[in-house]
Every structure is written in C-alpha cells, then in structure tokens.
Amino acid sequence: MKIALKPLDQQTIVVTGASSGIGLVTARMAAEAGAKLVLAARNEEALQQLAEEIRAQGGQAIAVRADVGIEEDVRHIAEAAIAEFGSFDTWVNNAGLSIFGRCDQVTIEDQRRMFDTVYWGVVYGSRTAVEHFKQRGTPGALINIGSFFGDRATPVQSTYCAAKHAVHGWTDALRMELEMEKAPVSVTLVHPGRIDTPYNEHAQSYYEHQVAHRGMVYPPHTVAEAILFAAAHPKRDMYVGGQAKVLKMLGDVAPRFMDKLMEVITDPGQVDPARLSVNPQTSALYKAGYGLKENGSHQGWFRSGSIYVKMQKHPVLAAAVVAGLGLALNAASKARKSQKTTAGNAAAPTNEAAAPAASAASDGQTDAGADEVIILTEIEVY
Structure with a gap:
C-alpha cells in the first residue's frame, strides 16, 4: 500500500x-x-x-x-x-x-x-x-x-x-x-x-x-x-x-x-x-x-x-554521486598504473623479464591503495 x-x-x-x-x-x-x-x-x-x-x-x-x-x-x-x-x-x-x-x-x-x-x-x-x-x-x-x-x-x-x-x-x-x-x-x-x-x-x-x-x-x-x-x-x-x-x-x-x-x-x-x-x-x-x-x-x-541524512533524502542522486566518485577513483588508479608501467619500461628497457614482474607488483600496490580510498570515501559519505 x-x-x-x-x-x-x-x-x-x-x-x-x-x-x-x-x-x-x-x-x-x-x-x-x-x-x-x-x-x-x-x-x-x-x-x-x-x-x-x-x-x-x-x-x-x-x-x-x-x-x-x-x-x-x-x-x-x-x-x-x-x-x-x-x-x-x-x-x-x-x-x-x-x-x-x-x-x-x-x-x-x-x-x-x-x-x-x-x-x-x-x-x-x-x-x-x-x-x-x-x-x-x-x-x-x-x-x-x-x-x-x-x-x-x-x-x-x-x-x-x-x-x-x-x-x-x-x-x-x-x-x-x-x-x-x-x-x-x-x-x-x-x-x-x-x-x-x-x-x-x-x-x-x-x-x-x-x-x-x-x-x-x-x-x-x-x-x-x-x-x-x-x-x-x-x-x-x-x-x-x-x-x-x-x-x-x-x-x-x-x-x-x-x-x-x-x-x-x-x-x-x-x-x-x-x-x-x-x-x-x-x-x-x-x-x-x-x-x-x-x-x-x-x-x-x-x-x-x-551527509548521510541528506543522502537518504535523495537516494537516487546519492547513488549517482557515489558511482561517479568510484568511477573517478578507478580512472585515476588506472592512470597512475599506466604512468608507473611506462616509467618502469623506460628505466629498464633491456630487462624484459623483470618488467612484467615489476608491473604486476606495482598493480597490486596501486589497486590496494585505490580500494582504501574508496572505502574511506564511502565511510565519510555514510
């Protein structure tokens, strides 16, 4: 009803x-x-x-x-x-x-x-x-x-x-x-x-x-x-x-x-x-x-x-804002990973075997950092 x-x-x-x-x-x-x-x-x-x-x-x-x-x-x-x-x-x-x-x-x-x-x-x-x-x-x-x-x-x-x-x-x-x-x-x-x-x-x-x-x-x-x-x-x-x-x-x-x-x-x-x-x-x-x-x-x-009271008053807008923040943070994370990978390749062009390993290690650290930022952002929004 x-x-x-x-x-x-x-x-x-x-x-x-x-x-x-x-x-x-x-x-x-x-x-x-x-x-x-x-x-x-x-x-x-x-x-x-x-x-x-x-x-x-x-x-x-x-x-x-x-x-x-x-x-x-x-x-x-x-x-x-x-x-x-x-x-x-x-x-x-x-x-x-x-x-x-x-x-x-x-x-x-x-x-x-x-x-x-x-x-x-x-x-x-x-x-x-x-x-x-x-x-x-x-x-x-x-x-x-x-x-x-x-x-x-x-x-x-x-x-x-x-x-x-x-x-x-x-x-x-x-x-x-x-x-x-x-x-x-x-x-x-x-x-x-x-x-x-x-x-x-x-x-x-x-x-x-x-x-x-x-x-x-x-x-x-x-x-x-x-x-x-x-x-x-x-x-x-x-x-x-x-x-x-x-x-x-x-x-x-x-x-x-x-x-x-x-x-x-x-x-x-x-x-x-x-x-x-x-x-x-x-x-x-x-x-x-x-x-x-x-x-x-x-x-x-x-x-x-x-902030959370206002989010509950406007749930659709709040969801859009949170989604936008998530997309922006993920995009920033990918950009940082790309920059690190490029920098790593330029610094060690002859070590082709080490480059993927370094890139993989860098990816793991960057993803963890991005997750922490997203979690902190969500907690603050809540």
Missing part, C-alpha cells in the same frame, strides 16, 4: 520530549515549516514558554504536560491534540533518557523507571497514534526515535541499550503488522549516533565523574531534519550520522571485533575524568529535567551536519 503523507505546512505534529534537545529542535523546525505543534513533556514551564515562543512567531502550538511512562498521560496528549486541532498527522515518540552504570550496579528500580519512559512510552504512543490514524482512515506518520545503541550494545549503558533494542523490535514488528493489514500508517525508526543534547546531564549516573560523549558528535538539528523528512515522506529507517550506519554494519559483519572496540573506547569515550558528576542534581529519571536547552556539554569533533 503506497502511503501519501501531507506536506509539513498542512500537518499537526505531536512531539514528546519537546522541552529540550532533539524534541525542542524538532518542534522549532516544524513550526518554521508551518506545522501546528502539540508539545508534550514533564517540564510544563518549559513547554509553555516554547508554545508562547512559537505563537509569537506566527505559529500554532499547545503545551501538554505528560509523563509518557503513564498510559493515561499519553492518551491525554492525543485528546488535547484532537480538541485543539481536530486531529493530528504525525506522532513523534522522542522522549527518553539514559542510565550510566555497570550491569551489577544499576538498581532494578532505576531500570524499571527508565523502561517506563524509553520503551513503554514508545508503546503507549505508538498504540495511541495508530488507533487514531485507523479511525480517521487517512494516512499518518509514526516516528520512533531509536539509537545506535539499539543496534549495537555498549558497556556502561546496559539499561538504555536494552530499552532501545526493545524499541527497535517493537517498531519493526508493528510496521509489518500494519503493512499486512494495509493500514494507512507510515512507520519510521530513526537511528541517531552521538548527538549534542543534554542527554548526559539528564541521565542517571553511578559515576563519580561527569559522563560526556567524547568523539564525533552531531548537532540535534540533524535528527530533526531526519524526523521532519520522514513526517512527509514514508521511510522505513533514517540513520543520523555516518557513525551510526558504519558502526552498525561493522557490528553485523564483525561482532567480536566490535565487542573489543566498544570495550576499549567505553570509559574514555563516555566519561570526563576532569569533571565531577552533576547528574545527582540534573538527573531526569524521576523528575522533569531542565528545559529549553538544545545542546549539552559534550566534547570532541562537532560536525555541522550529516
């Missing part, structure tokens, strides 16, 4: 976790595109300020205080959207937070509480949105925010990984069932890599020192870009950052290598030994976290955007 979704400027979009980070940026970008917004989170003050900001700029938005870990609260979000705008067209299950601590450290109570938000919040939101789309009989989009850690586990964030793995499994199963019954619902799973949001500050942490993403970090607008594209164009998956896609692929083909890699980079990549933890004051596990902040306190290589 081919599903046609409305343009953003004709949509009402529900965003959970809208008070900070990815949800906040998504709401602002959606409002700029002309969409009506239903903003949901536990931080009511931040939501009201955001709704007022959007209305002051000529947009339409309402704030709905809700804890997505409570099914009645999630249903209240839908009821408020219908009461204000008559319907909604896209539902974004974005609310989430993490726990930093080893498997034998994190209490069962903390694990259950996090699952309420990260997994059950997605289940409640998905069921509520799908029910609405089926009842009205016109297409709608359900967008669930997964994670690279939903594709590949990491030490130290075991509860978050487990919850996101569950989100991925739920989303894939739901998509297939809806497709089987030809329901008018587009289901997209977004796979962000490391994103510069208050993720670390809002996490529950068992560490003495502050947790922090260190390495390649993408801005939250890259995730919002993927979300809003999926809101208007049916997509199965959207990966945010080449990091997420390449490491997933690597984990699929070399799982033990990825185990060792994650073991080596976990502590230096997720903890800042120079800062004492602020998480006891800022943790959002049992209370609303601080709001209206798009970015966090990450460290590392900050990317300005994601």
Whole structure:
C-alpha cells in the first residue's frame, strides 16, 4: 500500500520530549515549516514558554504536560491534540533518557523507571497514534526515535541499550503488522549516533565523574531534519550520522571485533575524568529535567551536519554521486598504473623479464591503495 503523507505546512505534529534537545529542535523546525505543534513533556514551564515562543512567531502550538511512562498521560496528549486541532498527522515518540552504570550496579528500580519512559512510552504512543490514524482512515506518520545503541550494545549503558533494542523490535514488528493489514500508517525508526543534547546531564549516573560523549558528535538539528523528512515522506529507517550506519554494519559483519572496540573506547569515550558528576542534581529519571536547552556539554569533533541524512533524502542522486566518485577513483588508479608501467619500461628497457614482474607488483600496490580510498570515501559519505 503506497502511503501519501501531507506536506509539513498542512500537518499537526505531536512531539514528546519537546522541552529540550532533539524534541525542542524538532518542534522549532516544524513550526518554521508551518506545522501546528502539540508539545508534550514533564517540564510544563518549559513547554509553555516554547508554545508562547512559537505563537509569537506566527505559529500554532499547545503545551501538554505528560509523563509518557503513564498510559493515561499519553492518551491525554492525543485528546488535547484532537480538541485543539481536530486531529493530528504525525506522532513523534522522542522522549527518553539514559542510565550510566555497570550491569551489577544499576538498581532494578532505576531500570524499571527508565523502561517506563524509553520503551513503554514508545508503546503507549505508538498504540495511541495508530488507533487514531485507523479511525480517521487517512494516512499518518509514526516516528520512533531509536539509537545506535539499539543496534549495537555498549558497556556502561546496559539499561538504555536494552530499552532501545526493545524499541527497535517493537517498531519493526508493528510496521509489518500494519503493512499486512494495509493500514494507512507510515512507520519510521530513526537511528541517531552521538548527538549534542543534554542527554548526559539528564541521565542517571553511578559515576563519580561527569559522563560526556567524547568523539564525533552531531548537532540535534540533524535528527530533526531526519524526523521532519520522514513526517512527509514514508521511510522505513533514517540513520543520523555516518557513525551510526558504519558502526552498525561493522557490528553485523564483525561482532567480536566490535565487542573489543566498544570495550576499549567505553570509559574514555563516555566519561570526563576532569569533571565531577552533576547528574545527582540534573538527573531526569524521576523528575522533569531542565528545559529549553538544545545542546549539552559534550566534547570532541562537532560536525555541522550529516551527509548521510541528506543522502537518504535523495537516494537516487546519492547513488549517482557515489558511482561517479568510484568511477573517478578507478580512472585515476588506472592512470597512475599506466604512468608507473611506462616509467618502469623506460628505466629498464633491456630487462624484459623483470618488467612484467615489476608491473604486476606495482598493480597490486596501486589497486590496494585505490580500494582504501574508496572505502574511506564511502565511510565519510555514510
């Protein structure tokens, strides 16, 4: 069943976790595109300020205080959207937070509480949105925010990984069932890599020192870009950052290598030994976290955007560009081989037996180098 979704400027979009980070940026970008917004989170003050900001700029938005870990609260979000705008067209299950601590450290109570938000919040939101789309009989989009850690586990964030793995499994199963019954619902799973949001500050942490993403970090607008594209164009998956896609692929083909890699980079990549933890004051596990902040306190290589998100938005053009790069690199490789062969023949014209051997050796080295360039280019494009 081919599903046609409305343009953003004709949509009402529900965003959970809208008070900070990815949800906040998504709401602002959606409002700029002309969409009506239903903003949901536990931080009511931040939501009201955001709704007022959007209305002051000529947009339409309402704030709905809700804890997505409570099914009645999630249903209240839908009821408020219908009461204000008559319907909604896209539902974004974005609310989430993490726990930093080893498997034998994190209490069962903390694990259950996090699952309420990260997994059950997605289940409640998905069921509520799908029910609405089926009842009205016109297409709608359900967008669930997964994670690279939903594709590949990491030490130290075991509860978050487990919850996101569950989100991925739920989303894939739901998509297939809806497709089987030809329901008018587009289901997209977004796979962000490391994103510069208050993720670390809002996490529950068992560490003495502050947790922090260190390495390649993408801005939250890259995730919002993927979300809003999926809101208007049916997509199965959207990966945010080449990091997420390449490491997933690597984990699929070399799982033990990825185990060792994650073991080596976990502590230096997720903890800042120079800062004492602020998480006891800022943790959002049992209370609303601080709001209206798009970015966090990450460290590392900050990317300005994601090339791979743009490739997924224009797959035919991206394939043509990659093919063109491959042809150009192969042509350059052949030209270099030809030059080396010519130079070798000129330097040793009397050694006819040695020339083919030298040429063959040169060919092998050049081909290997070209392959490395192509692989690196593809990784960068991803």
